[in-house]
Amino acid sequence: MFSFIVRRLLIIIPMALLVVTVTWGLIRLAPGNFYSSEKKLPPAIEENIKKKYGLDKPFYQQYLIMMGNVLRLDFGDSLKYEGQSVNQIISRHFPYSATLGLFAYLLALVIGLASGYISALKQNSGWDYASMSLAMLGQSVPSFVIGPILVIIFALGIYIFPPARAGGFMNYVLPVITLSAIYAAYIARLTRAGMVEVLRSDYIRTARAKGLSETRVLLRHALKGGLIPVVSYTGPALAALLAGTVVVERIFAMPGLGNIFIQSIFNRDEPLTLGIVAFLSILIMVFNLLVDISYAFLDPRIRYE
């Protein structure tokens, strides 16, 4: 188990470097430059800008310099926000996205697990149909519809929550609900599907045959097995959560990392884009590793060499 974790952690470094390389290639592939949005520059000034940012050097040298910076985890200064380093910008804006994403995922987990679990125990009951139809609805309504409708009702109609901007706890309520809807829906469906299969399996029959109490069978034995599909969904969900927050950040005017990332691509702010991509890809890979490790705890049949 230990050597498995170490090996996986070591793979993350070259993988992240590869992601950065591909991203760098993609940025360079797109036409234009970070200064090309301004009016046409006189050739002499353009030369100077190129010299200042090392753009006059051959392609491979620029790549090596960039990789050297990335390896030292120093992405340099942003090209658009002058005097601010990429690391500063990330550490300033990431907490908003992280809070939003984390609370949304927790809320989705609680609602999804509870309703999926009860649906599986009471298959084909009224509750089952109601909650699964609701889950299908949550999966189909885009967040840019749910969010504004919540705003119309709870911020403009009856004033309970502020309509936008980051601040205290109250500011996070509406965005978190908006963001969590689709994940709660997926998790509910996955939990139901997983639990239905587990409840039919042999080890549950064995547990009952041993004379364990029904609550113990359902909570200790069945829930663990039924959680596996939910856990495997967590990795991709987290990746989507980090990218998907952009829309919710836009609706609620939150200063999160998602919006900064999109802006950096539009601004051709290469250091900032690379920094955020490297940061997010490492985060996603670490979470995928955590997911794989948690399999071993949920299902004793899974072993890592």
Place this chain on the structure above:
Amino acid sequence: MQEEIVKGTSLWKDAWKRLLKNKLAVFGLIVVVLMALICFLGPIILEGLTGIAPDYVPKDSDLVKSFPPSAQHWMGTDDLGRDLFARVLQGGRISLMVGIISTIVSLIVGVSYGAIAGYFGGRIDNFMMRVVDLLYSIPYILIVIVLLNSFGGNNAPAVVKAFSDLFGGGQGMNQIFMLFFAIGFISWLTMARVVRGQILSLKNQEFVLAAKATGVSTGRIIFRHLVPNVLGPVIVYATLTIPQVMLSEAFLSFLGIGVQAPYASWGSLANEGIKNISMFPWQLIFPGVTMALTLFSLNFLGDGLRDALDPQTRKF
């Protein structure tokens, strides 16, 4: 002499029967077909009935041009005074076309990629699947923006231009079709994994060995012998891809990356609507709810198809 021939039921007939028994799936199918008919024929009929074209702008210079739903304008008007119902129908064409074209692109790329990786196995498979893992961790928005910037508009590849010419062509149309292809190019990863897994379990069976023994070429074995056998899961997954790519398009258009004015999609209409949300909420609600209804039906249809084609793994 035997007059009556006992008809065997094929897998497809069987599946179709099971699908028809599923009320929710039938509901989904009806709504989707109706929505497609209304979106593709609707603007013409609407113009004939009321004389309102989607790009009609009222001549009077009222300060406020956004009117709530009325008998004349069923969904009200947008902030330029255009009939929102006509705009939603027009936007529906593009949103539905994304669903079809992007899914076909992701189908072609994903199935070929997965089938090749699965068939050759070993190192090739390992390498190809690591590439998929790598692509999973690159933010898809970046890929879409680069594809649109580099190959959008007049720089569109010949294939994209050929398709766009079918719908009038021009720079704006090229851009939209490039968007369709770009979304397809970011949505094939899971399809490749699904197909690879299926091919891995099929490639050691006797019929493949027989094909090899009779000297069938590798390409023919993969695409004529193996791929038709994985069509069930592929169709199931493709149906579930349609709502996903439609959502991707809506998100991109909502962020201002996707469909640009004067063209419209449900996502871009919602993006325009959200600016006026406190004053004219219908401008967001009608395109949003239309889209939600369509996705809802597509999801039910996809689930029904999965149950019908693969009755063993019935998941809700």
